[in-house]
Amino acid sequence: MTEEAAKFAPLIVVVNMAFIALGLIILGRVLTSKPLTSGVPGPRQNVGEFMLDFFVSKAREIGDTRIVRVVAPFTATFFFIILGANLFAVLPFPLINRPPTSYFGITIGLALASVVGTLIMSMWANGAGKAIKHLFWPNPMQLISEITDVLSLGLRLFGNIAGEYMTIVLVTSVVAFGIPLILHVLGFIPAFVQALVFTLLTTSFIAGALTHGEEKAKKAKEPRKSKGIQTEVRKGFIARLRGHGEEVAADPTKSESALAPSVEVSKEA
Amino acid sequence: MNDTIALAMIAVVPIAIGAAMAAWAMRKISVSAIDGMTRQPEIAPQLFTAMLIGMALIEALCIYTLVVTLMLANKV
Numbered sequence: 001m002t003e004e005a006a007k008f009a010p011l012i013v014v015v016n017m018a019f020i021a022l023g024l025i026i027l028g029r030v031l032t033s034k035p036l037t038s039g040v041p042g043p044r045q046n047v048g049e050f051m052l053d054f055f056v057s058k059a060r061e062i063g064d065t066r067i068v069r070v071v072a073p074f075t076a077t078f079f080f081i082i083l084g085a086n087l088f089a090v091l092p093f094p095l096i097n098r099p100p101t102s103y104f105g106i107t108i109g110l111a112l113a114s115v116v117g118t119l120i121m122s123m124w125a126n127g128a129g130k131a132i133k134h135l136f137w138p139n140p141m142q143l144i145s146e147i148t149d150v151l152s153l154g155l156r157l158f159g160n161i162a163g164e165y166m167t168i169v170l171v172t173s174v175v176a177f178g179i180p181l182i183l184h185v186l187g188f189i190p191a192f193v194q195a196l197v198f199t200l201l202t203t204s205f206i207a208g209a210l211t212h213g214e215e216k217a218k219k220a221k222e223p224r225k226s227k228g229i230q231t232e233v234r235k236g237f238i239a240r241l242r243g244h245g246e247e248v249a250a251d252p253t254k255s256e257s258a259l260a261p262s263v264e265v266s267k268e269a
Numbered sequence: 270m271n272d273t274i275a276l277a278m279i280a281v282v283p284i285a286i287g288a289a290m291a292a293w294a295m296r297k298i299s300v301s302a303i304d305g306m307t308r309q310p311e312i313a314p315q316l317f318t319a320m321l322i323g324m325a326l327i328e329a330l331c332i333y334t335l336v337v338t339l340m341l342a343n344k345v
Contacts, residue, residue: 155333156325158336160332193321197322200321204322
């Protein structure tokens with residue numbers, strides 16, 4: 001069985017990835033089959049916004065709406081591709097249940113896409129010269145840090161998912177009844193957590209790359225401005241804690257911009 | 270001693286030490302995070318994401334040792 005699976009390994013990965021892509025396309029099609037935000041939001045819009053709201057709120061912590069529109073689709077795509085790939089481990093079918101993320105090539109490719117995408121976003125936001133200069137100038141170790149980012153992201157995902165898959169295979173080869181069910185149920189946890197961790201780390205890389213130049217410029221020009229922004233953020237956070245109605249009353253532009261990017265994201269998906 | 274047996278005995282050392290130390294560090298993180306969450310439930314989601322990132326960074330070190338162990342185990 002293992003040798004057979006090893007012989008067909010590239011084919012299995014391609015088929016799995018095709019399944020994931022098909023699932024994403026069907027999901028996007030189902031979510032956007034009717035025009036959204038017409039009157040009372042329906043269940044479809046609720047599902048779409050529930051799934052994408054997390055990424056939009058994480059991206060909004062970085063910066064303004066212009067950044068959210070680029071960052072949220074990027075991280076959401078990573079999350080759903082990695083989650084779909086990880087969940088192949090809990091399928092009960094014998095040959096296709098090897099998750100694509102348990103191959104080192106796939107995970108290092110995803111990590112490369114994340115880091116290169118971060119670099120491109122940094123070029124888009126701060127200008128190409130500034131972004132490339134940032135790799136070398138304050139300390140040349142930044143370039144090494146990018147390479148280790150790729151390695152750590154890829155290795156973390158690969159190690160977790162491959163370890164989980166190997167555990168399932170080993171236990172199934174010893175006891176084929178009952179016990180593997182527990183491992184399959186437990187397999188949901190690393191699948192979700194690793195997808196979430198990959199996404200959160202990508203978001204934090206992007207935050208570091210995008211806000212680096214801006215913070216420096218702000219500090220040089222008006223050193224007291226940052227404190228005011230922080231208190232503004234704190235006020236908004238307290239208003240959000242007190243309830244949705246007060247938040248809308250306190251800051252109507254923010255609640256509108258909260259809806260706009262998520263709608264656009266689900267239309268693009 | 271046979272070379273294969275020696276390699277097999279050496280191969281489990283990194284993952285044992287790495288898992289033990291990572292478990293110790295993760296215990297510290299989770300204790301602090303739960304402590305903070307019970308003290309201030311309002312910022313529990315932020316603490317949870319910070320806890321996850323910290324745990325992921327520690328887990329990466331453990332995964333490196335797992336990779337080393339797998340590379341050694343493939344030679345047995």
